[in-house]
Amino acid sequence: MNEHNPPSFAHGYHLEWTENMATKIANVGNSIHARCQKVYPHAHDFNINSISNNSDCETFVSADDLRINLWNLEISDQCFNIVDMKPSNMDDLTEVITSAEFHPIYCNLLAYSSSRGFVRLVDMRQSALCDHSARILRDAAESHGSKSFFTEIIASISDIKFANDGQHLLSRDYMNLKLWDIRMDSTPVATFKIHEHLRPKLCDLYNNDSIFDKFECSVSGDGLHFATGSYSNLLRIFSHGVGSAGGITVEAGKNENRKPILQAAPRARRSSLSNLTRGLYRQAHENSSSGHHELSYNLSSKLLHLAWHPTTNLIACANGNSLFFHYA
Template sequence: ALCDKHAKLFEEPEDPTNRSFFSEIISSISDVKFSHNGRYMVTRDYLSIKVWDLLMETKPIETYQVHEYLRSKLCSLYENDCIFDKFECSWSGDDRHIMTGSYNNFYRMFDREAKRDTTLEACRENMKPRTILKPRKVCTGGKRKKEEINVDCLDFNKKILHTAWHPLENILAVAATNNLYIFQSKD
């Protein structure tokens, strides 16, 4: 690529009150993708996804927390090297949704217009034809509901690092361990 005038630096100023031993590691960008319309860029760091307007490099225009519930577990994630996992992200064909992976074979989708997020699980039980996927939730303590999983029960060996969204259809692919799951939405 050729820069005729200058380079652009997209950087969000760090809040000094949130600085810790892990700050540099968790803010390291593991993936970056341009939107299909060319106006935006999405970056993925360890705990979040950020959407940047290419005309405004001072701060992201949107930030989505992927697994903020892991912040209190950074020490153990450092000890087992999970903090160095490199999660990818992907845009839907219409740039309305962003998808990324997480632990426990969960993958997250963020609806930019409705400001909603969904956590789904890639597993063999979901592979029967016409199966309706049930959203999953991770709880951090206290009383949990039946459909929730406690953060202490997450399997960090099951992780979705790679995701892809079909550019024209509502079809997505997630790579979970040694399996490739393809999901298609009828709506």
């Protein structure tokens, strides 16, 4: 309080003016606070890897490593299991669900991917349990090619995304980004090489667990451009039939003033079946390499999560604890 602004009394309240009050008021802006509207508890026994809204605006699916559940948005205490891949004996487990996505137009169609490199397209009208009546998208060229211990690991699909036209689907495995026409189940329309230069280093990538990294993918609103991430925080952007086959590579979130973030080694969680399959791979592998080969790229800086704006050529990239936007 100062002499130019004496205190005032109104209805028993004592009001004072302070010198920094105007500054405090000026700095207060509009803020948005998220509030939980509804909780859907006890839905899964394992970590949820996907949630996808249906085009009917009434239902959505949630997926973990073994099951996909169908929910009504207004009913939080009941769901329907539509895909169940859990074997009667867990020793017989051969694959896990890695991603699930509803068709953007037809509310009865659902796609989900697996650790064996398959994308299954199911029609929920055919059966209450959809895991046996599915159209399978798989690359026939890879299934007939040469095999190694790492073949099945790098074939695991980490993410799938439908294009807005509903006719094309994008899938990402460790090595490649593939564009599919859902009417062609044996050959992708296009294959974009992401980590081909890492193929000679697969043994090193396996030893430090990097081979199990799950990179997401994204499609532009017009369905003509595709994006995914890589190591050293690299953002890879491709176009089908336009530009070079190598696409465009930019470093996401390059900021010299930003302090580097030390990422701790991931800890295995009992609730994830993906870690169980990782352990099975390790038990079957005998490392024949003599000594450690230093990798020339930054494995601790990796662009795993990204999303393309539905109507604008704007890509959101999650880099450590920061969110960056890139105009494509």
